[in-house]
Amino acid sequence: MAQDKKSGSALGERLRENGMLLALVAIVALFSILLGLQGKTFLQPQNITNIFLQNGHVIILALGMLLVIVAGHIDLSVGSVAAFTGAVAAYLTVKVGLPFYIVIPATLIVGGCIGAVQGYWVAFWRIPSFIVTLAGMMVFRGATMWMLGGQNIGPFPKEFQAISSGFLPDLTGIGQPHGLTVLLVVLAIGAQFWLGFRARARDAEFGIEPEPMALFMGRTVLIAAATGFVGYQLAFLKGLPNVLVVLIVLTVLYAFFTENTTMGRRIYAVGGNEKAAKLSGINSDRLVFACFVNMGVLASLAGMMVTARLNSATPKAGTGFELDAIASVFIGGASMTGGSGKIVGVVIGALIMGVMNMGMSIMGIGIDYQQMIKGLVLLAAVIFDVYNKAK
């Protein structure tokens, strides 16, 4: 009898995922209408490109942050680490004069080392991650200023700038529209349908209550249409930005890692019940350590992206990044206590933040109101979540 009590919970979770997607669509629609009233077009190629260019770092940080939060920890230092590694990259490029193919891996290694140091104290010494990374936040903010000597370093050679402002070359040679982009978009839409139907077939095989067909088709068509629309717009501008390619590759990679690998599964187990995980032979310390190293590497990638976009490393770079990343993870449905949260949710969460940033800026809403609105959206998303679970 007791076991029947919450058989609706799987459906509830689905509802939540779809709910976030609908929220994203609604927000995009809202801005389209509001900007339409001002006589501007929201969904134009330049804006779409910019959403990814200007928020790529948030998504990248959020991917790493999800793992940290799933493992039951938090990382407040990512903004400062991004700033510091951006400064390191700038120093190596501009002052030392190293080429980008050395600077990029070197910076990623620096980020990984920073993550390792913080992770070492958290995982092996059991110092609360809040404290360790709060310290890291201050230390690396200071280190950034020290490194830059209070000045900006820049500009960068073209190759380095390409990290953020480059576009995928059109290998098909069609040019207008961008042939490779069209090809990739068609492939992506095909993949969405194929993966969707495969997952459905698998759910049926596993005895998971299937999602109603109408809902599934509705959502898949919606996503496919959005992909097609974005692709169409991009194809007639300059094609796929490098940032977007990196984002898609990383998202797919992390989604696969979290859902289909033993290591990913173990991280969720550690966050869900560390003692039970340990008694099942899982080395939780090492996994937590790995999550922090990963976070450090992603923070340095985000740092380079931002530095390349601004074309200079500045002492103030990366301020508040950690909050955007953490907010994205929670808007995306991760649990405060660890053990749950999905990559897809996090990406949607980050896109919601990104679209709002962009839309409000175009509308000319002041930074003061922007902050307030973003805060309320975060609160609303989590309240929605808690309400859903309590039902």
Next chain:
Amino acid sequence: MTALLEMRGISKVFPGVRALDNVSLSVEPGEIHAICGENGAGKSTLMKVLSGVYPFGSYEGDIIYDGETLACRNIRDSEHRGIIIIHQELALVPLLSIAENLFLGNEVAKNGVINWGEAYQRTEGLLKKVGLNELPTTKVEKLGVGKQQLIEIAKALAKDVRLLILDEPTAALQENDSQKLLDLMLELKAQGVTQIIISHKLNEISRVADRITVIRDGASVSTMDKHEITEDRIIRDMVGRDMAHRYPERTSNPGEVLMEVKDWNVWHPEQADRQIIKNAAFNVKKGEIVGIAGLMGTGRTELAMSIFGKSYGQGHKGSIKMHGVEVDVSTVPKAVKAGIAYVTEDRKGLGLILEEPIVKNITLANLAGVAMKGVLDKRRETRVAEGYRKQLAIRTPGVQQKVMNLSGGNQQKVVLSKWLFTEPEVLILDEPTRGIDVGAKFEIYTIMKELAEQGRSIVMISSEMPELLGMCDRIYVMNEGRIVGELDRSEASQEKIMALILKGEGKAA
């Protein structure tokens, strides 16, 4: 005599489930009334209806209390009427003192300023009433579970309790603490406090209860008076069938010695000079079920966990042999590789990830078994889980169900499945039937029997002597970190086990 409490035709419906179906309960003033039933039978739901957790109007039927209809909107209302429930999970604040806990939400205060003098004075009086010799300023975290339970009762007394409801009060207590608690219940009864006790332990119920109401599948089945109470009848009413055999028939045929533990010494994880396990030695043969008896806190769990990958303690010394060859069990993966599995006594805390589905819990200890080069094969994983679901008869709509939605018995089967999937030769089962209803207990025993017949060895740790006597080929008796005796199935009895424990105590002193 008119009843103090009369619940008539209570029905409570949750979405999709009828948790209570026309339950009636009548409690006379001054009696101890026991409520029995399997897990999920609806006992707790009934008590939640009574105490206002489910407010008036959310259920059908009438509650007449003290001659008038009871219409509680919340727990505060029911407490106001003197109905106080003590839940299975204690609701004390560990870092606050006894006095602070006793009057939490009910402070001895005037205009919000606490009168500590009076609070301490009243605390002392209440502590005396429940037979606790502690300072009112002692922090609750310093007390054992048994004493905390008494504090809960004192807290109820501080609120002028008239009807005290105890939900499985002895579930976490060891034998002598349980006895103390039961004595206290009888004493309170003498003082005129009416009590309702929910319990699985039939011997306790027959000791203290004046009347028993048995609930099965959300309906009240029978109410019997003291002179009618027999364990067999309670069990029959609870499970709805005659249980002539509480333990499955098994003919054992142990093979050669499989695991041998020798000179095992372990020290406390924080206090390096405190020895917890002292020169323990025991063995288990292939296909044998060996019991470890002893009071709680004698180091049985510590012994098992220290063997299982040094999951407990420090400074481990001694040897463990499998098939006559010494093995390294210094980490959990190594112990698993050596063929040892440990099923914890603390299912929810150490055994399961409650938020995760059954399938992910079952494969957790052997993810490599459903993966290729670190990539999970979810199809295989589901097949494995489905296999155990059928084999152990885990009752659930599907393996994607979260384990938190399962009953205790089914959760235990999930933990068992998890360890069976590591293909162990020796299974150490720590209190495998704790908090499980009678029907599910029998199923667990049957699984144990089948495992032994397959040639696996089982070490069963239990505080319930009857189940050790019913299941084991041999029983080791532990006391204060030592193994003080060994009894063969043919010679073992509750008296002999107790005698060994007491003798061992003399030796240790």
